Amino acid sequence: MRFRKWLSGALFLLGCSAGPAFGQQIGKFVPIQAGSDVDHALREINAATDPAQKLALIDKFAAGPGSEGDNPIVADGLYVDYYIEQKNYDKALEYGDKLFALDPDGFQNAMNMIRAASEKGDSERVVGYGEKAAGVLKRFKEAAAPEGTAAQVWEEQKAKTLESNKEGVAYIQQAVYNGALVARDPGKRAALLVRFAQAFPDSPYTNRALGVAATAYQQAQNPPKMQEVANSLLAKDPNNLGMLLLLSDYYGEKGEQLDKAEAFAKKAISALDTAQKPEGVTDEQWAQQKNLQKGWALSSLGQVNIAKKDNAQAVTNLKAAAPLLKADDGSYARNQYRLGFALLNLKKNAEAKEALTQAASVNSPYKAMAQDKLKSLASPARRKPS
Numbered sequence: 001m002r003f004r005k006w007l008s009g010a011l012f013l014l015g016c017s018a019g020p021a022f023g024q025q026i027g028k029f030v031p032i033q034a035g036s037d038v039d040h041a042l043r044e045i046n047a048a049t050d051p052a053q054k055l056a057l058i059d060k061f062a063a064g065p066g067s068e069g070d071n072p073i074v075a076d077g078l079y080v081d082y083y084i085e086q087k088n089y090d091k092a093l094e095y096g097d098k099l100f101a102l103d104p105d106g107f108q109n110a111m112n113m114i115r116a117a118s119e120k121g122d123s124e125r126v127v128g129y130g131e132k133a134a135g136v137l138k139r140f141k142e143a144a145a146p147e148g149t150a151a152q153v154w155e156e157q158k159a160k161t162l163e164s165n166k167e168g169v170a171y172i173q174q175a176v177y178n179g180a181l182v183a184r185d186p187g188k189r190a191a192l193l194v195r196f197a198q199a200f201p202d203s204p205y206t207n208r209a210l211g212v213a214a215t216a217y218q219q220a221q222n223p224p225k226m227q228e229v230a231n232s233l234l235a236k237d238p239n240n241l242g243m244l245l246l247l248s249d250y251y252g253e254k255g256e257q258l259d260k261a262e263a264f265a266k267k268a269i270s271a272l273d274t275a276q277k278p279e280g281v282t283d284e285q286w287a288q289q290k291n292l293q294k295g296w297a298l299s300s301l302g303q304v305n306i307a308k309k310d311n312a313q314a315v316t317n318l319k320a321a322a323p324l325l326k327a328d329d330g331s332y333a334r335n336q337y338r339l340g341f342a343l344l345n346l347k348k349n350a351e352a353k354e355a356l357t358q359a360a361s362v363n364s365p366y367k368a369m370a371q372d373k374l375k376s377l378a379s380p381a382r383r384k385p386s
Contacts, residue, residue: 126179
């Protein structure tokens, strides 16, 4: 247990031993008079090294001076720190919830709860406490100046406090984003990521969270939510490659909103021409990534062309996509399967068989489909009755 001295030791401010302790306090401040019973109890608790002895001292404090006035805030904070240190996250969360009931605006407690829920692997609670933390910050930013404090002075104080807690905010955002990201069920993962984005709309992780959420909704076979999230992200970030590719492919496959699908695919290709290499990615990796994304866009265009019955243009786009997708079996097989159909529509059966054979040559969901189509093409045509 750590304590941070304030005003040369005349007062003590409860600190946090289990997780990061950042900046000036947001939430209710409990002054502790030096030399008081509370001061002596806290010093004794802090000095204890045996876990059982420390817990007994905390229990004694909670039943005695820790039960008076605002001191239960201190007592519950001690329990939270103790149980996180002992990796008893259920008990830590139990006392953290009690602490929130006493001090709903305790930012340090929000960080502790996110830490405990993260260690426990409880994605739902990580995001729930993240929403509490976002509420704490929102209320603090909007708080009116206390009586006797000039508005300008108060705004300056708030700005300094927020600045000193900047690392804590960054910690919370990263922890909550990661907590949502690891949810196993794709539908739940998507919903948690959307909640994260709503709680922290200005976070550097927000657009990334919405992009993953849209893809997760697609995996969960929830097209309406996928479209809702993907379109909302494009409204914020019109050149988001992931969403342009996702929606162009979806609409093309469904044969819906074909003009929009075509526009999105072309925009993705244009955006790739000026896209900047992400930090930490090698030139080779970036070239491979751009090739694959361009291949997806061209393949989507080809599918749109087929739906619009422009099979000649479809063949052009799908043939251009093929070498770019060769490194990804599933994408390559789907492209060649599409190419086979476009060629069949043009009655170029020999070329169609070659494309379908290529689709069947790699392991993917399209292998069996391509093989079945090849068998049907190999079967002699039935004579019509005269």
